[in-house]
Amino acid sequence: MKKILSLLSAILIAAAAFAQQQHGSISGIITATDGSPVAYVTVALKGTSYGASTTDKGHYRITRVNPGTYTAVVSAIGMAPREKDVTVVAGQNTSINFNLDLSTSQLKEVMINARSNSVKMDNPSxxxxxxxxxxxxxxxxxxxxxxxxxxxxxxxxxxxxxxxxxxxxxxxxxxxxxxxxxxxxxxxxxxxxxxxxxxxxxxxxxxxxxxxxxxxxxxxxxxxxxxxxxxxxxxxxxxKKPTGQTKGEFSYTTGSYNLNRATLDLDGKLSNDGKLLYRLNLSGQNKGSFRANEFNNRYVVAPVVSYQVDDKTKLTAEYVYQRANMSNVGSYYVFSPNGYAQYPQSFTALPSGLPPTNINDHSVTLNMQTQLSDNWKLTAQAAYYYYGQNGYSMWADSVGRDGRYIRSVGIWDAKSTMSLGQAFLNGKVVTGSVVHKILAGIDLGNKVYNADYNQSRQLDNKNQMFDPRNPNLGVPPNGYPTFDRSLNLEARAAAGFGNIASNYSSLYVQDELGFFENKLRLTLAGRYTYIKNSNYGGAEPTAKHFTPRIGLSASIDDQTAVYGLYDQAFTPQVGRLATGTVKPLTGNNLEFGIKRDWADGKWNTTLAVYRILKNNEITADPNANPNAGLSVVLGQKRAQGIEFDIRGEIAPGFDVTANYAYTDSKVTRAVVPNVTVPSFAKHTANAWLTYKLLAGSLKGAGVAGGFTFLGDRTTDAPAPLKMADYFKLDGGLFWEGSKMRITANAFNILNKYLYSGSYYAYLQSYYYQAEAPRNYRLSISYRF
The missing domain is CATH 2.170.130.10 (TonB-dependent receptor, plug domain)
Structure with a gap:
C-alpha cells in the first residue's frame, strides 16, 4: 500500500512539474503618473479568459497561461482601457508593467469605483x-x-x-x-x-x-x-456620502408578487471648486406578497450635502425620509396547537378589509470633522430621529385544540423621538519606541417612545371561530374594529403602559500601545456610563457603571494577526415586570481569534472563539398575555461558540463569501423556573459565490449562487417539538459592462417550506412565520 501511495505521489509531482513547464505566467505592477500604485483594477489578456486584479499595492499575477503572444488590457470603471502586447514562454514568467496617465483626482475616482466592486473591505468606517x-x-x-x-x-x-x-x-x-x-x-x-x-x-x-x-x-x-x-x-x-465625483446610477427591479422598484443615485459638485458636494438618493417601490391581502409600499428621499471649509475641516448634513404603507403588521403569524408548517405555505388569516399601517420615519444628522494637527483629529456629530406610526397588529386571542382560533386586532400607534450627540478625539503620541493611538470621547442620548397598543378587538367569537383549514378572509363575524383616538398619543400611551424613556451620558478613553514597530498592539480602555430609564410609565431608576476593556493583537507577518479580548458591557433595557423594576443589562465577553489576508489581500479569513456572560437580561414572558407587555428576567445567560468567515476574490473573477458558526446559548442561573433562552440555531452556515468572465466575447457575464443553513433550532419555552432544519438555495446570472449591469436571481430554488417560530405557553400553541416559495427578481442598472 505504501509503495502504491509513493508511486501516486511521484506521478502527481511529475504531472505538476510537467504542467508548470507547459504554461507560463505574467506579472507586474500598475502605477499612476506620480508613481502611486493603482489598486483593484483588472488586467486581462484580450480575447481569452485569462485575467487578474491588482492588489492594494498595484501588483498582479496571471498564472497557467498557454505559450503565445497576447494583448494585455488594463481596464476599470471611469478609465479608458490601456493595452500592451506580451509574449508568454512555457515555464517562464514575463514581467510587464503599466504606467497610467492619471491625475490625482482621476486616480481617486478609478480606485473608488474599483473598490466598490469588491466584496472585501479592509478598513472600518x-x-x-x-x-x-x-x-x-x-x-x-x-x-x-x-x-x-x-x-x-x-x-x-x-x-x-x-x-x-x-x-x-x-x-x-x-x-x-x-x-x-x-x-x-x-x-x-x-x-x-x-x-x-x-x-x-x-x-x-x-x-x-x-x-x-x-x-x-x-x-x-x-x-x-x-x-x-x-x-x-x-x-x-x-x-452613502458625496464622493467628489460627478456620476449617477438608475436602477429598476421587478419580480415575483408584483414587485416594482426604482432607485436613483446622484453624486456630484455644487460648486466649481469642489468644496460643496452633494449626494441624492431616491427610491420607490410597490411590493406584494405570496400571501393574500399583504403589501409593502415604500419610498425614500435621502439628500446629503458636505462642505470642505478649509484643508482641515469638513461639514456634512444628511437627511433621510422613509415612508411605508403596509398591511397589518401581525398578519405574518400562523398559529397551530399541533406544530409548525401545518397549513399551506401561502396561508394567511388576514381579512381583506383591515386598514393599512402608515409609517413616517425622519432623521437628520450633522457631522463635523476637523484635523487639529498631523496627529490629532476631532469628530463631532448630532442627530435627531423621529418615527411616527399609525396602524394595527393582529394576534390570536385564544387557540382551540381543534386548530380553530379567535383573531384579535390591536391598535398600534407609536411615536419615537431620539436626540443623540457624540464627540470623539483620535490622536497619536510617541513615547520612546511605543506608539499610542488615543481615542477619547463623550456620548449623549435622550430617547422617548410612546405607543398605544392597549386597545384591541376580537374579529371572531366562540360561536364563529376562525378555521385555518377553511379560512374566511372576508368580513369577520364581529366586523372590523374601530378604536378611540380622541386623546393624543401621549395620553393614550400613559394609560396603557406605553411610555418608554431613556437618558444616558458616558465618557470613555482608550489607548492602543504599539510595540516592536506596531507588530504587537495592547489596548487598554475604560468607559463610565450614567443611565436614567423609565419603562412603561414606571419609576425612573438611575444606574452608574464603569466598564473596562483590554485587548491584545499581534502581527505574525504582514498578512496574519492573532488577538485576544476581554471587555464588559452595560446597557439599559426596555420592559415591564409583574413585580420589581428592570435593571440594566451587564455582561462580559472573552474572545480569541486569528485573521489572515491571502493572495496579497485579495481575500481574507477570520476564525474566532468566544464566551459571553450576561446578567439581568429580560425576555417576553411566555406565560402572559402578549397585550400585557410583560417581561421576565432570565437571570444569567451564557453564550459561547466558534465563528469562521471567508470573504474576497480567491481566483481571478471568482468571489466568495462563506461562513459557519456554532452557537451554544443557555440560561445558567434562572430567576424564574422553566424559562429558556430565546430561539437560536446551534449551527449556521452560509455561502454566496460569483464567477465573472474577465475577458473574451462574454466578458462581464457571470453566474452566482449560494445557500443558507440553520441547524438544531430551539424554541422559547418547553415544547415537545423543535423547528426543522432550514436550507435555502438561491442563484442566478448577471452581466456587467462599463455602464450597465443586469442581474437575475431565483430565490428558494428548491421551493422548500421555510419558516421560523416558537411556542407560546399563554396560548398553548405554536406560532410561526413562513417565507416565500420559489420566486424571482430581475434588476437593470445604468451608470451615467
Missing part, C-alpha cells in the same frame, strides 16, 4: 472610530459591502442580508417592518453611522438599501467604539 485596518483590530468585525448588496439583490435590511455574516440570523421576520437580527445568542443592537437607533424592542424601521453604502457587523461589546450596546454585538449601517 469613520463611525467605528478606529484608526487601523480591520486585520489589526482585536475584535471580530465583518463588513457587507455595496457589491454584495448589489449581487444578492438585497433591497432592505430584512432581505437576506444576514447570510453574509457568521452566526447572524432572524427569528421572526415581521415582514419588512423591523430587522431584529440575532447573533451570539441574543438580538443585537441596531446602529446607523455610529448612533444607537434602538428606542424600543421592535425598532428601528428597516433601512431601505437605496441610501446604504455598506453594513458593519461588530461581534461582542462595542461600547468603547460607539455607545451602549448589547454584549452580543451590533450592526452599523453606513449611509
Amino acid at each position: 469613520q463611525s467605528l472610530r478606529l484608526q487601523e485596518p480591520l486585520l489589526q483590530v482585536p475584535q471580530n468585525i465583518q463588513v457587507v459591502s455595496s457589491q454584495s448588496l448589489k449581487e444578492q439583490q438585497i433591497i432592505s435590511m430584512s432581505d437576506g442580508l444576514v447570510r453574509n455574516v457568521s452566526g447572524a440570523f432572524r427569528l421572526e421576520h415581521w415582514g419588512d417592518l423591523y430587522t431584529n437580527i440575532n447573533m451570539r445568542g441574543s438580538q443585537v443592537q441596531a446602529f446607523r453611522n455610529g448612533f444607537n437607533v434602538v428606542n424600543s424592542f421592535w425598532g428601528p424601521l428597516t433601512e431601505d438599501m437605496s441610501f446604504v453604502d455598506h453594513i458593519e457587523f461588530v461581534k461582542g461589546p462595542a461600547g468603547f467604539m460607539l455607545s451602549s450596546g448589547d454584549p452580543s454585538g451590533l450592526y452599523n449601517v453606513v449611509t
Whole structure:
C-alpha cells in the first residue's frame, strides 16, 4: 500500500512539474503618473479568459497561461482601457508593467469605483472610530459591502442580508417592518453611522438599501467604539456620502408578487471648486406578497450635502425620509396547537378589509470633522430621529385544540423621538519606541417612545371561530374594529403602559500601545456610563457603571494577526415586570481569534472563539398575555461558540463569501423556573459565490449562487417539538459592462417550506412565520 501511495505521489509531482513547464505566467505592477500604485483594477489578456486584479499595492499575477503572444488590457470603471502586447514562454514568467496617465483626482475616482466592486473591505468606517485596518483590530468585525448588496439583490435590511455574516440570523421576520437580527445568542443592537437607533424592542424601521453604502457587523461589546450596546454585538449601517465625483446610477427591479422598484443615485459638485458636494438618493417601490391581502409600499428621499471649509475641516448634513404603507403588521403569524408548517405555505388569516399601517420615519444628522494637527483629529456629530406610526397588529386571542382560533386586532400607534450627540478625539503620541493611538470621547442620548397598543378587538367569537383549514378572509363575524383616538398619543400611551424613556451620558478613553514597530498592539480602555430609564410609565431608576476593556493583537507577518479580548458591557433595557423594576443589562465577553489576508489581500479569513456572560437580561414572558407587555428576567445567560468567515476574490473573477458558526446559548442561573433562552440555531452556515468572465466575447457575464443553513433550532419555552432544519438555495446570472449591469436571481430554488417560530405557553400553541416559495427578481442598472 505504501509503495502504491509513493508511486501516486511521484506521478502527481511529475504531472505538476510537467504542467508548470507547459504554461507560463505574467506579472507586474500598475502605477499612476506620480508613481502611486493603482489598486483593484483588472488586467486581462484580450480575447481569452485569462485575467487578474491588482492588489492594494498595484501588483498582479496571471498564472497557467498557454505559450503565445497576447494583448494585455488594463481596464476599470471611469478609465479608458490601456493595452500592451506580451509574449508568454512555457515555464517562464514575463514581467510587464503599466504606467497610467492619471491625475490625482482621476486616480481617486478609478480606485473608488474599483473598490466598490469588491466584496472585501479592509478598513472600518469613520463611525467605528478606529484608526487601523480591520486585520489589526482585536475584535471580530465583518463588513457587507455595496457589491454584495448589489449581487444578492438585497433591497432592505430584512432581505437576506444576514447570510453574509457568521452566526447572524432572524427569528421572526415581521415582514419588512423591523430587522431584529440575532447573533451570539441574543438580538443585537441596531446602529446607523455610529448612533444607537434602538428606542424600543421592535425598532428601528428597516433601512431601505437605496441610501446604504455598506453594513458593519461588530461581534461582542462595542461600547468603547460607539455607545451602549448589547454584549452580543451590533450592526452599523453606513449611509452613502458625496464622493467628489460627478456620476449617477438608475436602477429598476421587478419580480415575483408584483414587485416594482426604482432607485436613483446622484453624486456630484455644487460648486466649481469642489468644496460643496452633494449626494441624492431616491427610491420607490410597490411590493406584494405570496400571501393574500399583504403589501409593502415604500419610498425614500435621502439628500446629503458636505462642505470642505478649509484643508482641515469638513461639514456634512444628511437627511433621510422613509415612508411605508403596509398591511397589518401581525398578519405574518400562523398559529397551530399541533406544530409548525401545518397549513399551506401561502396561508394567511388576514381579512381583506383591515386598514393599512402608515409609517413616517425622519432623521437628520450633522457631522463635523476637523484635523487639529498631523496627529490629532476631532469628530463631532448630532442627530435627531423621529418615527411616527399609525396602524394595527393582529394576534390570536385564544387557540382551540381543534386548530380553530379567535383573531384579535390591536391598535398600534407609536411615536419615537431620539436626540443623540457624540464627540470623539483620535490622536497619536510617541513615547520612546511605543506608539499610542488615543481615542477619547463623550456620548449623549435622550430617547422617548410612546405607543398605544392597549386597545384591541376580537374579529371572531366562540360561536364563529376562525378555521385555518377553511379560512374566511372576508368580513369577520364581529366586523372590523374601530378604536378611540380622541386623546393624543401621549395620553393614550400613559394609560396603557406605553411610555418608554431613556437618558444616558458616558465618557470613555482608550489607548492602543504599539510595540516592536506596531507588530504587537495592547489596548487598554475604560468607559463610565450614567443611565436614567423609565419603562412603561414606571419609576425612573438611575444606574452608574464603569466598564473596562483590554485587548491584545499581534502581527505574525504582514498578512496574519492573532488577538485576544476581554471587555464588559452595560446597557439599559426596555420592559415591564409583574413585580420589581428592570435593571440594566451587564455582561462580559472573552474572545480569541486569528485573521489572515491571502493572495496579497485579495481575500481574507477570520476564525474566532468566544464566551459571553450576561446578567439581568429580560425576555417576553411566555406565560402572559402578549397585550400585557410583560417581561421576565432570565437571570444569567451564557453564550459561547466558534465563528469562521471567508470573504474576497480567491481566483481571478471568482468571489466568495462563506461562513459557519456554532452557537451554544443557555440560561445558567434562572430567576424564574422553566424559562429558556430565546430561539437560536446551534449551527449556521452560509455561502454566496460569483464567477465573472474577465475577458473574451462574454466578458462581464457571470453566474452566482449560494445557500443558507440553520441547524438544531430551539424554541422559547418547553415544547415537545423543535423547528426543522432550514436550507435555502438561491442563484442566478448577471452581466456587467462599463455602464450597465443586469442581474437575475431565483430565490428558494428548491421551493422548500421555510419558516421560523416558537411556542407560546399563554396560548398553548405554536406560532410561526413562513417565507416565500420559489420566486424571482430581475434588476437593470445604468451608470451615467
